[in-house]
Amino acid sequence: MEFYIPTETGEFLAFCAAAVTVLFGLFALFAPGTALKLGGLQMRDGSREGYAFARSAGGFYAGIAIVALLMAQSWIYMAIGGGFALAAFGRILSLMSDGSFTAKNLLVLAVQAVLAALPLGYAFGFL
DSSP states (O other), X not given: OOOOOOOSHHHHHHHHHHHHHHHHHHHHHHOHHHHHHHTTOOOOTTOOHHHHHHXXXXXXXXXXXXXXXXXXXXXXXXXXHHHHHHHHHHHHHHHHHSOOOOXXXXXXXXXXXXXXXXXXXXXXXXX
């Protein structure tokens, strides 16, 4: 197995989405307090379980994206895109039903939509 940077446009865009996902995952893995604050969450006094959740979620993001970068298979890119598509759907549900319609949530929705569209577009042959 050798690591390479794709030259085809569609695969390169999916590769970039996976690289951004690695960065998000590593950020949550190694800076869970900051990641939670950026997400609008705060820890209760005396409780550390939230840090464990943030680190494990970050590890999952980083792990699946690193595998996508190393394996360069469309079905792994599809997994990343599908995950971000469902995350964006959940955010849309929250915008509609939870009263969380803010500029920050709209920005994160746009980022999730792009990170879903790039790998899915490549996996399904649109890019």
